[in-house]
Amino acid sequence: MAVGTQESSTDEAQKPKSKNIFYGWWIVIAGSTSQAYTSGTFWQGFGAFFDPIVEQFGWSRALTAGAVSLQRTESGAIAPFVGWFIDKYGPRRVMLSGIFATGLGFVLLSRINNLWQFYVAFTLITLGLSFGTFLVVTTTVANWFVTRRTKAIAIMSAGSGLGGILVPALVWLIAVTDWRTGLLVVGIGYWLTGIPAAIVMRSRPEDYGMLPDGAQAETATDLESADEVVDSSENKNSKSTKKPVEVEFTAREAMRTRVFWQLVLAMGGSQLIMSATVHQIPALTSFGVSRTMAGMVILAISIVSLLGRLASGVVGDKWDKRRVIAVAFVFQFIGTLFFAYTSNNWHLVAFVVFWGIGFGASIPIRFSMLADYFGRRHFGTIMGIMMTFSTVFGVVGPIFVGLMFDVRGNYREPYLILAASIVFTIPLILTLTAPNQPNRSRLPVRR
Known part of the structure; x- marks a missing residue:
C-alpha cells in the first residue's frame, strides 16, 4: 500500500459510498465549509478583535500586530512538515489535530491578561490553522481530482470568499457581548464546523476502490493517466498514441x-x-x-x-x-x-x-x-x-x-x-x- 494511506487500512470496511455523487465532491463541500469559517473568523474577521484587545490592555499596536506577522512566518516555516504529515498519515488525522489546536487557541485567547499570553495563544492558533485548514484541504481535493481538479479547487476555495459574510456577524457579536465572549464562540465554532469536515477527508480515491473524478473502472483505459502531466504548452487537440503513465515526483x-x-x-x-x-x-x-x-x-x-x-x-x-x-x-x-x-x-x-x-x-x-x-x-x-x-x-x-x-x-x-x-x-x-x-x-x- 502506498505511503500516506495508513488511514485506509483501518477504513477498508468503511469505504465511502454514494449512489449518485462522487465522494470527492463531498470532500470539496466539507473543505469549502471549513474555508468559509476560517476566512470569516480569522483571515478576514480577526481584525474585529484587534482594536478591542489593544484598547483594553493599552498595548502597542506594533507589538500586538507582531503576532500576525509571526503567524505568517511560522505558518510558512512549518508548511513543508504539514505537507509531509498529510502525505504520511492522511488528511483526516492531520486536520482533526489542527482543528482541535485552533479551537483551543481561540478559547485560551479569550482568557488572556498579558502580552506573552497573547503570543502563546496566537502561536497555538498558528499551528492549528497550518495543520487543520487550507493546506490539508487543498491537498486532499487535489488528490481526488485530475481532469476536474481546477473546478474542484475553485469550488472549495470559494468558501473563502463566502466567509466575508461572517465578518459583520462577528462585529455584531463583539458589540453586544465583548471580545472575550466573541473569541470563545469562535473557538467552539471551529470544533463544531471543523471536526465534521475533517471526518469527511480521505487520502486518495484509489485507496477506496475508486478512480479520480469518479471515473468508472470499466472506462479506466480512457483515464489511465490519472496523474499524467497536463502540460499547458501542448496542443489540447493533439492526439497521442503513447501509453499514458502516472506522474510521481518526490x-x-x-x-x-x-x-x-x-x-x-x-x-x-x-x-x-x-x-x-x-x-x-x-x-x-x-x-x-x-x-x-x-x-x-x-x-x-x-x-x-x-x-x-x-x-x-x-x-x-x-x-x-x-x-x-x-x-x-x-x-x-x-x-x-x-x-x-x-x-x-x-x-x-x-x-x-x-x-x-x-x-x-x-x-x-x-x-x-x-x-x-x-x-x-x-x-x-x-x-x-x-x-x-x-x-x-x-x-x-x-x-x-x-x-x-x-x-x-x-x-x-x-x-x-x-x-x-x-x-x-x-x-x-x-x-x-x-x-x-x-x-x-x-x-x-x-x-
Missing part, C-alpha cells in the same frame, strides 16, 4: 526542476502584492475615501473574488492554465493601477472589478498547475515547500509598503512598485513547460 525531485523555481518566483511575485492587502483600508483613507466606504470596498472585493474563483474553475480545466493565470495577473496589475491612482468612485469600481476577479481567479489555478506538473502522491509536501518560499515574499510585501509610507509619506508609490512585480511574473508563467519525469515515476496507473 519533493526533492520537484525541487531539482526548473519549473519548480519558476513557479516559486512567479507565485512569490504575486504574493508580494497580495500580502499587502493589510494596507488597503489605510491606503484608501489616505486617498480621501471614508473608512465606511473603504470597508464596503473590501467586502465588494470578497464577493467579486468569489466570481473570479468560480470562473477560473470553469475554464481552468479546458483552457491553457498558463494563459488563464497570466490573464488573472494582468487583471491584478490593472486593478492595482486604479487603486494607486484612486480619486473618485469610478476608480474604486474598476479596482474592485479588476483586482477582485484577478485575485480570485489566480487562487485555484496555481495549485492545480502544481499538481499537474508534479503529481498527486507527494503533493502535500511539495505544496508545503512552495508555500514556505511564498511566505518570504508575503512577509516582505506589507513591510515594504509600510516602510515606503514612512519614508515617502504616501501609499501610491509602493503600490506602483508592487504592480511591477506582477508584470515580472507573467513571462515566467507563460514559459512554463512540463518537467522531464524521473524514470522511477513512470508507473502504470493502478486499477
